[in-house]
Amino acid sequence: MRLSRFFLPILKETPKEAEIASHRLMLRAGMMRQEGAGIYALLPLGLRVLNKICAIIREEQNRAGAIELLMPTIQSAELWRESGRYDDYGKEMLRIKDRHDREMLFGPTNEEMITEIFRAYVRSYRDLPLNLYHLQWKFRDEVRPRFGLMRGREFLMKDAYSFDVDAAGARHAYNRMFVAYLRTFARMGLRSIPMVADTGPIGGNLSHEFIVLANTGESEVFCHRDYLDFEVPGEGVNFDDRMELQGLVDGWTSLYAATSEKHDCEAFRGLPQDRQVSARGIEVGHIFYFGTKYSEPMRAVVAGPDGAEHPVHMGSYGIGPTRLIGALIEAFHDDDGIKWPEAVAPFSVAILNLKQGATDTDAACEQLYRALSAKGVDVLYDDTEGRPGAKFATADLIGVPWQVLVGPKGLAEGKVELKRRSTGARELLTPADALARLTA
RNA sequence: CGGAGUGUGGCUCAGCCUGGUAGAGCACCUCGUUCGGGACGAGGGGGUCGCAGGUUCAAAUCCUGCCACUCCGACCA
Numbered sequence: 001m002r003l004s005r006f007f008l009p010i011l012k013e014t015p016k017e018a019e020i021a022s023h024r025l026m027l028r029a030g031m032m033r034q035e036g037a038g039i040y041a042l043l044p045l046g047l048r049v050l051n052k053i054c055a056i057i058r059e060e061q062n063r064a065g066a067i068e069l070l071m072p073t074i075q076s077a078e079l080w081r082e083s084g085r086y087d088d089y090g091k092e093m094l095r096i097k098d099r100h101d102r103e104m105l106f107g108p109t110n111e112e113m114i115t116e117i118f119r120a121y122v123r124s125y126r127d128l129p130l131n132l133y134h135l136q137w138k139f140r141d142e143v144r145p146r147f148g149l150m151r152g153r154e155f156l157m158k159d160a161y162s163f164d165v166d167a168a169g170a171r172h173a174y175n176r177m178f179v180a181y182l183r184t185f186a187r188m189g190l191r192s193i194p195m196v197a198d199t200g201p202i203g204g205n206l207s208h209e210f211i212v213l214a215n216t217g218e219s220e221v222f223c224h225r226d227y228l229d230f231e232v233p234g235e236g237v238n239f240d241d242r243m244e245l246q247g248l249v250d251g252w253t254s255l256y257a258a259t260s261e262k263h264d265c266e267a268f269r270g271l272p273q274d275r276q277v278s279a280r281g282i283e284v285g286h287i288f289y290f291g292t293k294y295s296e297p298m299r300a301v302v303a304g305p306d307g308a309e310h311p312v313h314m315g316s317y318g319i320g321p322t323r324l325i326g327a328l329i330e331a332f333h334d335d336d337g338i339k340w341p342e343a344v345a346p347f348s349v350a351i352l353n354l355k356q357g358a359t360d361t362d363a364a365c366e367q368l369y370r371a372l373s374a375k376g377v378d379v380l381y382d383d384t385e386g387r388p389g390a391k392f393a394t395a396d397l398i399g400v401p402w403q404v405l406v407g408p409k410g411l412a413e414g415k416v417e418l419k420r421r422s423t424g425a426r427e428l429l430t431p432a433d434a435l436a437r438l439t440a
Numbered sequence: 441c442g443g444a445g446u447g448u449g450g451c452u453c454a455g456c457c458u459g460g461u462a463g464a465g466c467a468c469c470u471c472g473u474u475c476g477g478g479a480c481g482a483g484g485g486g487g488u489c490g491c492a493g494g495u496u497c498a499a500a501u502c503c504u505g506c507c508a509c510u511c512c513g514a515c516c517a
Contacts, residue, residue, distance in 0.1 A: 218516085391477090
C-alpha cells in the first residue's frame, strides 16, 4: 500500500477525551473515530489489525473443533422470554421495536438464538459434540462506556457455544476452548492467565476469565507468579484427547489466580511472598459451563443411547476482538507510539522514502516495494512529500514492526537502514540484504 | 444511576467573570527556501461560538430549558 493513496488520518495532538494509552494511540494513529458514547468506526488501519486478530481467533477455534456460522445482530424478544432473560437482563439490553410494533433487541449475546438453532435440527446424541461460533457485533448499553474500544457499547465478539450429551462431554468442550484460548492470545504476543471468575448474568458454575496483565487494566487481579512462565500448549495438541486436555487445564488451574470478585485473601497470602502477583488486568476472554440453564427451559434435547430425551449440556466462550486491539496496545507501546507484535500488525514493513522525488531514493524504494509486495509481505510505502522527521514520527506512531529507511545518506554507500520498531535497533544493509531479511 | 465538568474552524485551546464587528497554535491551499527525528518565510481559505427560548439597543459572553460528550463512583465482555 502506498501511503499517498491510503487513508491514514494521523493526529499530531491528543484528543482530550482519551485517558489511557490505547485510546489515545488509536485516535492518534488514525485507527478509529468515535461516533457516539462507546461507539466507534474502525478506520482502515484499525480494521487491518482487527482482521488479523480475527484470523488468529478463527484458526484456533477451527483447530479446536469449533465450526463457524453467523447469527444476526437483531433478535426477537420472544426468544429471550423463553429463557426468562428478557426481563432479567435489565437496561443493558438495547430494546427496539420494528414497524409492526414487535419487540426486538440488539443482541448482547446469543445463547438463546444458538439454542433455538440447535433444537431445530439436532435430535440425537450421535450428532454431538457440537461447538458453533460466530464473530458478530454486540451491543450492551453500558451505563458508562470508557477507555475507547476497551469498553465500548458496540463491540465485536467471538462467541462459541458448545453442546454435549452430558456433563463429562461438556467438560471436554470447555477444556478445548480453554486450551484454544491460551494459544490464541499467545499467538498475538499476549500472556493470558485464566482466572477463576464470576459467572454473572450468563450463569453456570464453571468459568474462567482470561486476563492480560496491564497497568491500565480495569480489574484488580491476583495470581501466582509462576503463571507468567508457564508453557503455552503447542500446535500439536490433540484436541480430541480428553486426558491430554484435562492435564493441560489442570496444570493451568493448579495455582492461585483470581479476579477481585473471587479473591480469597487468605489463600493468596499463603503463597510465598515473592510468588504473589497483585496487579491490574484486562479481561480478553471468558468461558462458561452452564449445563442445562438454557436447554431445559428452551427444550433443546437429544435422544441419548438409552432412547430417552436429555437436555443438552452447554457452555459459551467469548473473546472480544475489538477489546483485544486495546489490550494489545496497552501491552505494546512506548512514548512514540504503538509497537505491534508481528502477528497482528496492520503492516509488516514500512518503507520510508526520506527524500521523495529524488531519483535514487525513489528508485530504491520502488524496487523494494515491488519486491516485498511480490513476496506477499504487507508493506506500507511512505511515498508522501513529507520531511524525514515527520515520516519517522508517523511510522513510530502506527507501530509497524519493521521500518526500512531509504535516504540519500545511506544510498551514497549503497545501504538502507533497517529499523526494528520494538527495540529501536538499527542496521545498515544493502537493499538486497534487507529484502532477504524481511522475507526470510 | 448518583456526583463533577465540558461543548468556540479538522485538532488543542484562549475569549465568557466585567455583553459592544470571533482569536491563537497545529492542520489545510498557493509560492519560495529547506530536506536523516514532527522545518521556515510570505500570502490564503475555513467557524450563524451544541440546540431552542428569554433578557438587552446589542449575547460566544447573562438567564431558563434541552441535547451531546468527558471524568469520578456504583456497574460491566
